[in-house]
Structure formats: C-alpha cells, structure tokens
Amino acid sequence: MHTPDTSYLYEEVLVSPMYLAGSSGVGDAGFAPVSHWPHHYLDAGPCQLLVTSPDQRIRIGWFGDDFELWRITAAQEAASATRWTATFNHVTPPEIVAGLTTALARDYAEADPYDSNGRFLANPSVYWADAVRPLTDAGWKRGAPAERGTVEIVAPDGQAGVVIDNRPSGWDDETVTLWAGPRGWGTRAEAVFTARTPSHLIAATAAVMAQSAPVVRERHQIDRRVEHLVTLTPVAQTVTVAPATEPSVSRAPTPLDVRRTAVTQAVHRAARAPRTAADLRVMAAQSRSAGTAQYRPGSPVPAAAARPSANSSTPRRSR
Template sequence: MTYSPEGDVYVSPRYLAGSDWCGDAAFVPVNHWPTLHLEDGPCQMLITSPDQRIRIGWYGDDFDVYKISASEVASSPTRWSAYFNDAFPAELVAAFTAALERDWEARKDQDVFVEAPSPYWATRVQPLLDAGWKQQRLPGSVTLGAAGRSSRASGPFVEVTAPDGTAGVSIDLGSEDLDEETVLLWAGPSGWHRAEARFTSRTPSHLIAATAKALLDPTPVLRYREQLAPELASLAQLTPLTPPKPPAPTPLDVQRVQRRSQAITTRSMPRWSTTTRPTATTTPPAGRSARR
C-alpha cells in the first residue's frame, strides 16, 4: 500500500483538516501487515498483526470509519477497542497505528499493547498538560459526543481543552464497566463535523497519549479546499499549495516603472563628456594669482 497526500491547500492545525476521503495515511505504519479486502459487510478492509491479536478495520460507510481492537490471544475476547469517526484526520489515526506497530514489534519483551492502563488519568493526556492545555473537573450528567451523532453520560469527568477551545479530551472517571468508552478525544466545532476518537476503559494509556500528542504536531496536512467543510475552514489556517500568481500590472504601475527608469538613466549620465572635459590646469581669474 502506497500513500501520496493530495490537495491544494495546507490545513493547520491538522486536527481541523477533517477527512481526506481515503484514509490511507492511517494504514501507512502497518502496511506490511496482512490485509484482507472484503466485498460484503460493513467492514471493507481488515488489517491484522501477523499473530492476529491486533485488528484494524476500515468501515468507509459508517460513522466510525476506523475500528481498532486487541486481544490477549487471537481467539480470546477483545480486551480493548478504539473508534475514530469519519471527521477524524487519518494523519492523527496514524499516530495510534504507529504506536501499535511499535508495541507489536517489541512484544518479545512485553505485550504492552494489552497491558492494564495506568490508574492515573493524567498519563493519558500528559503531552497536552505539558503543552499548557487547560484542565477542569466536571460533575456527572455531561453528554459526550457531537450533537445528534453519539452521546452518553456518566462521570465525574476531567476535561482537558486547547487554549483556543478547538480541541480537547474528556475522561470519565466514574465508569466501572471494563468495556465502556471512557475517553473521548475531540477536535473542531460541535455538530456533524466534529472529529472524535473514543477509547474503552482498558485501552493502554500510552496509546491514548500517542494520539493526544499528535494533536500538538504543527505540521499542516493537505486537503482539497472544495472538500473542506466550511465549519472547519472558518477555524483553520489555510495556505495554498502553490503561491498565487502576482496580479497583472495596471497602466499606472507601468507609468511609474517607466518614470523610475528614466530618472535612473538621467542620473547615471556623466557630467563631462570626453570632448568637453576641462584640462588639468586652468587660467585663474583676473586679479588672482595661481596657488600651488
């Protein structure tokens, strides 16, 4: 699988870029793993680790287009799951799949991709706290998710939010269900175009932290301007892929250049020509003697 980003504008911050409509960037870290293309069913492509303990599904027509899970062994029940919706940039999903791939390669030492998460909530979002994102505690009965698309309530919660309020993380501290979605990472405006990544309670903390850290990456990503939702474009910084051509000069601009050129030519002419240059010695005016 090869991936070449396409677009005509660079979007920054990258978490406001929305979908690239193909999702290939998320699979680059694991493009050497076994891949199965499915014709029937909601899952259109399935990538698994060579031992089939990690499963990365692409559901291109669903709200959650990436569904990722891991198990103790291939035949055991899922230990944790992660879901990334259709507005979540594939370049950020790649941070999660890259961390998974590194964990699997290091499995001879320890199966860290199925280890129990830290009991301390801050380990999940430490990169954001280190970057100065604001935190606050909220009571229960707080709805998570974009309006009209996904919601639930429990709590109490910890909210960690970007200084400009365009991205954040919600962590449910009250859930005791091991399969409950307890961490929501979001970016963008509320509503249909909000990017969401949801993680169940047993998702290893370092995998969530790797995704959160990707929010801080200042590198812009390519998108086609006409495909970028207006709600995102109004919040993001857009830079054309190629600088715009300078405007054609007006008649007044042409006149100014001509006058400037004539003035420079006049000033650059020598005062004395070779035929009129004075001699080295001249006769002093009458009544004055020449001085040495």
C-alpha cells in the same frame, strides 16, 4: 448563481490546526505504519478492509460507509475476547489515527513472540493524566467538566479537547474521548477509547493532536462550517525553486515536492525532540501528502459518501 471554479476547489492547501482538517477521504495515512501487515479485503459487510498483526491479535478495521470509520482492537489471543477498542469517526484526520497505529506497530515489533502479552495489552495507568500528558505539556488546560466525575482538557483555541470519565465503569465502557471541531455530524472529530486501553497508546494518539504542523487537503474537503476556524495556505505558495543561474521562481509543487518538504521539516523537529515524540512527528510528516492520493486498487475505499450508521444518532453516555 456563481459556480466556484473547479480548479480552485481542488487546490491543495495546508490546513492548520491539523485536528480541524477533517478526513482526507482515504485512510492511507492511518494504514501506512502497518502497511507490511496482512490485508484482508472484505466484499460483504460494513468492514471493507481489515488489517491485522501477523498473529491477528491486533485488528484495524476500515468501515468506509459508516459513521465510525475506524475500529481498532487488541486481544490476548486471535480468538479471545477483545481487551480494548478504539474508534475514530468519519471526520477524524487519518494523521491522528496514524498516531495510534504507529505506536501499535512499534509495540508489536518489540513484543516477545513467545509471550502472549505485549505492551499493547498493558494495563492502563492508575493516573488519568498519563494518557493526556502530551496535551498538557503542549499547553492545553483543564476546562469545566460537563458532568461530575469527568475531567476535560481543552486546547488553547477552545476547538479541541479530551474528556476523561473517571466514574466507576465496566472494562468495555468508553472512558476517554478526544474531540475536535464544533458539535455536529460533519464537523466534530472523535476518537473514543474503552477503559482497558493502555495509557501510552492514548498518549501516542493525543501527541499527534498536540502538534502544530499543518496537513495537506484539497479545499473542497474542508467543511464550510469549519473554514473560519482554520488557516489555509495554498501549497503552491510554500515551495520555491531557486536555480543557481536564475532568479527564484515560484511554481506549483509536485506530490514529491510536498512529501520531501514535509519529511525534511519533520526530521529537523525530530532531532530536537524525545524519541517517542520524534517517531510520531516523522510518521505524521510522511503521511502528510497521502491524504490527497487518488483512490487506487489496494487503497481503502473513499469515505466521501460516509453516512451515519443505523445507531449513530443514538448518543453515547452523555459527557
């Protein structure tokens, strides 16, 4: 039996579309926008890392061994009931999580410190389209809903979408689900938002899904069942050094090369985009190379051994 060459499996590749890239195994990209917030490392319990806003009204939990890898909440007061919840499963690219954490960091920075409210606690729009406008603006179209009372928007390739449940529901019911990839525990990414999640936060997350820019992964991180749906380009082929006195020479890039290239491209795109979209593009580009970082003290625990939680096999409301 032929064993794949180890160096080949760990080769860095650019994965497109990004929403099918899967998790990088670490949450660096998702935590990057809030790296300046307090970090709480928990030795016991399923939540291994909790990052909170300084007043603890926003909480970003990393469940390294769970099916729902991320759990993000907001409340009016540190000890009050949760206003809304967003969860991201273990297949979701952390770059998509960064869309939400970037918007939260911005909302918190702009909030009045003497006001117990903030934009991150705003009531959602009465128009469901406001939450998914970045997708429809990018050419995603309405598909056939699986159930009456729901709306589904699907990507042009049919491999990603969003389901909006417009049926009467409680405040804590899950009403918006962003998804990508074939159905299956190891292949489908899901981001789920409860009813009171502000529309602009869902839109910020969706905006990252709508981007065409690829992300960096190692080959072994791409599920074999998804390989035929993505384009993989070796990073070594994308960086060319051309000294003034020598012919162009292709070489394998360093992590710094990848980061510089990604950020430069993002800045050029941002200059031609509206401000809010620009912020997200730059953030996604800056985090593009973080997914390949090795685990180190202070980083979220690797999720390579992620397994379903006790209730993960119990489906949510059928969609």
